[in-house]
Amino acid sequence: MFGLIGHLTSLEHAQAVARDLGYPEYADQGLDFWCAAPPQIVDTITVTSVTGQQIKGQYVESCFLPEMLAQRRIKAAIRKILNAMAHAQKNGINITALGGFSSIIFEEFNLNQNRQVRNIKLEFERFTTGNTHTAYILCRQVEQASQKLGIELSKATVAVCGATGDIGSAVCRWLDAKTDVPELLLVARNQERLQLLQEELGRGKILSLEEALPQADIVVWVASMPKGVEIDPSTLKQPCLLIDGGYPKNLGTQIQHPGVYVLNGGIVEHSLDIDWKIMSIVNMDVPARQLFACFAESMLLEFEKWYTNFSWGRNQITVEKMELIGQVSLKHGFRPLLEF
Template sequence: MFGLIGHSTSFEDARKTALQIGYDHLDGDLDVWCSAPPQFLEQIEVESLTGKKIEGAYIDSCFVPEMLSRFKTARRKVLNAMEMAQKRGIQISALGGFTSIIFENFNLLKHQHVRNTTLEWERFTTGNTHTAWVICRQLENNAPLLGIDLSKARVAVVGATGDIGSAVCRWLSARTGVAELLLVARQQQPLIDLQTELAGGRILSLEEALPEADVVVWVASMPRTLEIDMESLRKPCLMIDGGYPKNLDAKFAGSGVHVLKGGIVEFCNDISWDVGWIAEMDKPARQMFACFAEAMLLEFENCHTNFSWGRNQITLEKMDFIGMASLRHGFSSLNLNHQLQAAAA
């Protein structure tokens, strides 16, 4: 059995969802939500393209982004949701959205004991390997649609030293063969280390990289104060929004600049679940974050292990494994096709 551990995109959306599904006890202010335990919302059945059927569950951590500044609350929310998944006997659960970010950035590995439960780390995955593979596939599929020749293209990776960003860089360097990688991140030494590992790539600031890039992969939050001269960007330019939350549309969408929601997949069959519309997908019965899909894939493959775990541990071999499984079981990456067709109409 697989599990999906997620949350709503905002406190306002969380309250609306709670009332719609009959959780009237959560009709309170943010303090009420800070004390609320995780909620086991629904059981899910998924059928692979191969015909194999698996069962899973969605657990809402009752975390909302407004709690990020409350360190202890955010930590407790994620750990409590993980404990619930383990107690329910779920063999592999994916941490979605901010739950994964909280786990990594707040170093929750130091907190393996939750009340009388010792968390078994092998039951959990961040889903980052599948997310990285999907972003790379989106780049490879969509850049040519815009007339971008990847063998001649400069690709900027914003957040290059993170878990997903470094995996994307490894893949693009070794498998895709882009002309040049532009490496962007906050801390200099990890960038130098990554550049050494890749035996290539140019370290630039965000302001320096954007005007040079034919493709920009964002796997870090965009600075709120960032001011962009749209005229300085290359045309055409593909922007892959692989961060969370996805907010590049309002900033960059325009003539010659194409923004694609990164790290999202579409399944071959409809799934009867409510979490699709909670996540605000265009096709809620089929589309989901790639990190969630990783838990399904591991269940389909009977591979119950913390497949994505720890920073900079994603190998090309792991990306190959999860990528082949993704295709085999009926997942496809979200592409620009429908956007381009609408623009041409």
């Protein structure tokens, strides 16, 4: 059985979803309540591969909310992720993907040092961040969506915003090794990590966001656009492809301009309907078919019976592992979302 650990985008969203799912005791509660709320299995899932193979899974709602980070309730956020992992393991789930902020919190706060959660010793081989599949899908979206728009990669400048993160660095490695993109722009907050990435690649210009955007034909956003940051779309190239790989996704609502195309990044479509209800709650356009690529990674690992933490640790994603997960993604009927 595979598992998905997720969370909702805000307190308001969580309250509305709790009401829809039949948890009225959660629906009218404030942030203090959600900080104390335990993880819950709220959905049972059936996925059928195009090969005919069928697998079962469960969605674990961690009850983490992004407001916990904004209001400096870091201990609550950490507790949420560890408790959700323990809950998944206790329920016998073989391989579980850490979705959204779950993997970010795990890596940023070195939660691999916290193996003991009450009476459960976490078995980390049961968990994957899903970042390898996400990075692969983002790269395929760059390749395929640019072709749809008539942007030639062999002449294109690609900016990667969040380039030093686990997914961002993997995207840079793929673009360097597997495409003929002539110019990579590297954007991130940590200058030391940027320089190390530049040295690893042997190329790439380190620029600020303001410097990079007007030069880029394609922009890959690996994180949500920060609050307070505004982009003047008239300064962007036309055509310009913006791939929004963050969660929650916010580029499409903030940037609407002729010649600027925003694509929901890191999203896959399955060839067959998936029996679940959770994707309608996170507002997928076609909830029976569309899902986050990180979630799909745990499905792929279950299909292949690869019970291992396929994606784990910061900046460990190789092009070879991206190719491997890409092969089984295609085998079982997943493809990158390409609708603008």
